[in-house]
Amino acid sequence: MAKVAIMGFGTVGSGVYDIIKTNREKLYRNTNGEMVDIKYILDIRDFDDHPEKELFTKDFNDILNDSEVTVVAEVMGGLHPAYEFTKSLLESGKSVVTSNKELVATYGTELLDIAREKNVNYLFEASVGGGIPIIRPMHQCLTANNIKSIAGILNGTTNYILNEMIKKGKTFDDALKDAQNNGYAERNPAADIEGHDACRKIAILSSLASGYAVDYNDIETEGITNITLDDVKYASAMNSVIKLIGYAKLFDDGKIYSIVSPMLVKNSSPLAGVDGVFNAILVTGDCVGDVMFYGAGAGKLPTASAVVADIVDAVKHFERSKKIMWVKPENNIMASSEDKSFAYFVRTTASADDVAKVFGKCEFVDNVVAGESAFVTAEMTGSEAKEKFSKLDIVSGIRILD
Amino acid sequence: MAKVAIMGFGTVGSGVYDIIKTNREKLYRNTNGEMVDIKYILDIRDFDDHPEKELFTKDFNDILNDSEVTVVAEVMGGLHPAYEFTKSLLESGKSVVTSNKELVATYGTELLDIAREKNVNYLFEASVGGGIPIIRPMHQCLTANNIKSIAGILNGTTNYILNEMIKKGKTFDDALKDAQNNGYAERNPAADIEGHDACRKIAILSSLASGYAVDYNDIETEGITNITLDDVKYASAMNSVIKLIGYAKLFDDGKIYSIVSPMLVKNSSPLAGVDGVFNAILVTGDCVGDVMFYGAGAGKLPTASAVVADIVDAVKHFERSKKIMWVKPENNIMASSEDKSFAYFVRTTASADDVAKVFGKCEFVDNVVAGESAFVTAEMTGSEAKEKFSKLDIVSGIRILD
Numbered sequence: 001m002a003k004v005a006i007m008g009f010g011t012v013g014s015g016v017y018d019i020i021k022t023n024r025e026k027l028y029r030n031t032n033g034e035m036v037d038i039k040y041i042l043d044i045r046d047f048d049d050h051p052e053k054e055l056f057t058k059d060f061n062d063i064l065n066d067s068e069v070t071v072v073a074e075v076m077g078g079l080h081p082a083y084e085f086t087k088s089l090l091e092s093g094k095s096v097v098t099s100n101k102e103l104v105a106t107y108g109t110e111l112l113d114i115a116r117e118k119n120v121n122y123l124f125e126a127s128v129g130g131g132i133p134i135i136r137p138m139h140q141c142l143t144a145n146n147i148k149s150i151a152g153i154l155n156g157t158t159n160y161i162l163n164e165m166i167k168k169g170k171t172f173d174d175a176l177k178d179a180q181n182n183g184y185a186e187r188n189p190a191a192d193i194e195g196h197d198a199c200r201k202i203a204i205l206s207s208l209a210s211g212y213a214v215d216y217n218d219i220e221t222e223g224i225t226n227i228t229l230d231d232v233k234y235a236s237a238m239n240s241v242i243k244l245i246g247y248a249k250l251f252d253d254g255k256i257y258s259i260v261s262p263m264l265v266k267n268s269s270p271l272a273g274v275d276g277v278f279n280a281i282l283v284t285g286d287c288v289g290d291v292m293f294y295g296a297g298a299g300k301l302p303t304a305s306a307v308v309a310d311i312v313d314a315v316k317h318f319e320r321s322k323k324i325m326w327v328k329p330e331n332n333i334m335a336s337s338e339d340k341s342f343a344y345f346v347r348t349t350a351s352a353d354d355v356a357k358v359f360g361k362c363e364f365v366d367n368v369v370a371g372e373s374a375f376v377t378a379e380m381t382g383s384e385a386k387e388k389f390s391k392l393d394i395v396s397g398i399r400i401l402d
Numbered sequence: 403m404a405k406v407a408i409m410g411f412g413t414v415g416s417g418v419y420d421i422i423k424t425n426r427e428k429l430y431r432n433t434n435g436e437m438v439d440i441k442y443i444l445d446i447r448d449f450d451d452h453p454e455k456e457l458f459t460k461d462f463n464d465i466l467n468d469s470e471v472t473v474v475a476e477v478m479g480g481l482h483p484a485y486e487f488t489k490s491l492l493e494s495g496k497s498v499v500t501s502n503k504e505l506v507a508t509y510g511t512e513l514l515d516i517a518r519e520k521n522v523n524y525l526f527e528a529s530v531g532g533g534i535p536i537i538r539p540m541h542q543c544l545t546a547n548n549i550k551s552i553a554g555i556l557n558g559t560t561n562y563i564l565n566e567m568i569k570k571g572k573t574f575d576d577a578l579k580d581a582q583n584n585g586y587a588e589r590n591p592a593a594d595i596e597g598h599d600a601c602r603k604i605a606i607l608s609s610l611a612s613g614y615a616v617d618y619n620d621i622e623t624e625g626i627t628n629i630t631l632d633d634v635k636y637a638s639a640m641n642s643v644i645k646l647i648g649y650a651k652l653f654d655d656g657k658i659y660s661i662v663s664p665m666l667v668k669n670s671s672p673l674a675g676v677d678g679v680f681n682a683i684l685v686t687g688d689c690v691g692d693v694m695f696y697g698a699g700a701g702k703l704p705t706a707s708a709v710v711a712d713i714v715d716a717v718k719h720f721e722r723s724k725k726i727m728w729v730k731p732e733n734n735i736m737a738s739s740e741d742k743s744f745a746y747f748v749r750t751t752a753s754a755d756d757v758a759k760v761f762g763k764c765e766f767v768d769n770v771v772a773g774e775s776a777f778v779t780a781e782m783t784g785s786e787a788k789e790k791f792s793k794l795d796i797v798s799g800i801r802i803l804d
Contacts, residue, residue, distance in 0.1 A: 015689075019546050019689055023546055023547070023548060023688075023689070026545075026546070026547075026548060027545070027546065029613065029726065030545040032726060125543060131687075131689070131690035131691065131693065132690075132693055133535070133539035133542075133543030133544065133693065133695075136538070136539065136542060136543050137535035137538070137539050137543070140535075140538060140711060140714075140715065141527060141535030141538050141539070141708065141711050142535065142707070142711065143428075143429070143432040143710070143711045143714050144421050144425055144428070144429065144706075144707045144710035144711050144714070145425070145428075145707055146425060146428060211431065268677070270675060270676070270696055272675075273672060273674075273675045274672070275670075285533075285707065286425075287417075287421055287425070287533070287703040287704065287706065287707035287710075288533035288534075288697060288698065288703070288704045288707040288708075289533065289697065289698045289701075289703075289704055290696075290697060290698070291533065291534055291535065291695070291696060291697035291698075292694075292695075292696035292697065293535075293693070293694075293695060293696075294672055294692075294693060294694035294695075294696065295690060295691065295692060295693035295694065296690065296691045296692070296693075299691075301688075301689040301690070301691075302689065302690045302691055304546075304689065305544070305546045305547055305687065305689035305690040306543065306690075308545070308546035308689075309542060309543050309544065309545045309546050312542075312545050312546070313542065324431065324434060
């Protein structure tokens with residue numbers, strides 16, 4: 001009998017509770033005969049009407065000091081007190097599983113260190129891509145590969161907004177309002193539309209792929225607030241779509257370049273067809289080539305499904321931490337935008353002559369908006385792009401995913 | 403130091419060799435510090451020019467009787483002697499990993515039983531979807547889910563052929579010749595185009611999803627040899643594509659229905675965009691909803707990538723068999739075509755009146771071929787479809803994936 005605790009009884013926490021109760025039989029089989037039993041639910045709110053109200057506690061120490069509890073699901077979100085709680089639990093020899101991408105991206109390296117030292121597990125399948133299996137497949141199934149690159153649609157809110165623009169011709173503002181009305185975007189949507197959420201997630205995937213901690217503060221992050229319906233129309237004319245991409249490229253010398261940015265994705269890419277709030281992560285390995293993982297990137301039961309899978313894994317591997325996800329690098333491993341060139345799609349009001357003077361020979365695109373021209377550049381580094389863009393009146397310049 | 407043996411030095415076997423040699427560092431890190439070392443390569447052919455020719459043996463007993471060898475990769479293919487070798491190895495306490503779908507589909511249940519009894523592992527990530535992580539993600543990451551259905555593009559050869567018909571307007575015969583010339587199809591292509599290869603794979607996935615052995619002999623299997631360019635054109639007019647689908651539906655009462663058949667797939671499905679020799683498996687779980695796994699379904703390094711991941715897993719979990727993949731069912735668990743209804747796309751030379759008499763009110767499709775009409779039926783069981791089809795002159799009747 002494995003006793004577990006759930007910290008945070010919000011959307012994901014109640015989903016974890018529901019799955020453990022509903023799919024009891026299945027979990028019993030999959031832990032090879034250990035019953036997974038919820039002993040505590042930590043939440044500062046009252047749940048007096050809950051059928052198992054006796055499980056609820058407001059005192060973290062109830063969980064920390066109960067030696068029967070071996071696995072804890074931290075699904076409270078935010079950095080504090082989630083960090084302090086997780087640290088104490090790992091130090092006391094309990095495994096912790098989480099959906100908290102912010103915590104993993106911020107304190108993951110330290111918490112993984114502690115888990116390894118204490119021979120327990122810190123697992124976070126649900127922190128990226130919601131219910132999509134991605135952390136474990138990348139770590140275990142692609143273990144024979146040197147990962148070369150990752151390109152992910154990692155945020156369902158922005159994908160929904162862009163999809164409404166692409167498929168229904170809505171403006172950004174209308175699509176955002178629509179997302180808010182449908183519960184896909186927060187009232188304050190900044191974390192999503194400015195790319196911060198995707199940034200945390202590509203930081204986690206970059207760390208996992210390289211084996212070294214990638215600090216999300218080192219990742220250039222651009223959201224979708226500047227994307228207009230005209231950009232989307234141009235993309236469509238080019239048999240492409242605009243997606244917010246969390247991107248990482250791993251170089252042979254061990255350096256890694258990560259960025260979050262709207263990018264033009266060709267319709268022939270399996271990422272192009274990822275609609276609505278779905279997420280997908282395209283991983284390229286030196287042996288396996290391209291593999292893609294697709295599914296619901298958020299939501300109560302999908303995310304809880306990943307948390308419960310981690311609980312099962314932690315129960316099966318209790319007191320046997322075998323996972324070296326990543327460590328702190330000794331030297332700087334971050335490549336810069338000077339190391340990774342992109343081609344750009346550019347709209348400008350400048351003349352074709354002026355374009356040629358600055359960008360050289362470019363491939364022009366059929367016009368969508370009167371009074372401007374649009375073209376595709378050669379691949380340029382970050383500074384080249386900046387310098388050239390500053391010399392012309394640029395309406396927009398969007399990276400093209402290669 | 404983990405000593406492994408490779409049985410069969412064909413395409414996959416040499417890929418396994420290459421990866422272990424090339425990505426040595428990475429494997430060392432991922433086994434948490436065990437060097438994976440090849441001690442034997444079994445093949446009946448001579449490899450006297452090979453730089454490590456001393457590794458080669460023609461005598462299986464060299465491997466069987468060497469207690470230093472703990473993990474063996476069976477990548478020889480075929481049923482015999484792969485079955486006898488695998489059985490002996492497992493019985494002697496060695497773990498075996500394989501890409502041999504035919505063996506897993508035929509003798510998997512018995513071999514898994516022996517592995518469990520001997521506390522070793524029999525792993526087969528590479529047997530379905532080549533390099534695509536699917537077996538482990540379904541077993542571990544979706545462990546909290548009751549799987550409701552699986553729909554997979556499981557055979558790259560047929561997907562290439564259909565894709566050439568769809569995208570380039572080739573006839574089936576021309577597309578097949580093309581596949582043969584490109585090395586995507588065998589000179590005798592029956593196993594692929596008749597659906598037998600996909601049948602083995604959906605049998606394995608069905609067993610994994612249900613926890614009970616599904617015999618591939620119980621799976622109705624229809625290939626793509628009857629699909630014509632006109633069918634493909636009709637599909638296109640219906641915003642759909644024709645794909646060879648390995649399909650399984652799991653019912654709440656524990657029964658399972660499996661079939662391999664060409665199906666109309668709507669363009670809005672993530673399966674529709676899976677082009678060329680790529681494979682993809684769409685899994686629907688009761689918690690996670692739809693997730694899809696996409697990648698190269700065959701090929702030397704992709705398949706070897708999955709075999710090596712299994713080797714790493716077996717090395718890390720030596721003498722600790724924790725995997726109950728599936729067991730032999732006590733009763734018949736197979737549902738029949740009477741339990742699972744499909745809608746059909748039907749082409750006929752009969753009049754609209756006759757169609758209405760047999761099929762009731764149907765949705766007619768814009769005509770592509772003169773002298774016939776085409777329509778979509780209501781959902782029908784297998785016997786209903788058979789009975790109604792026999793009453794009219796039917797050009798083709800193709801299931802529609804729901």
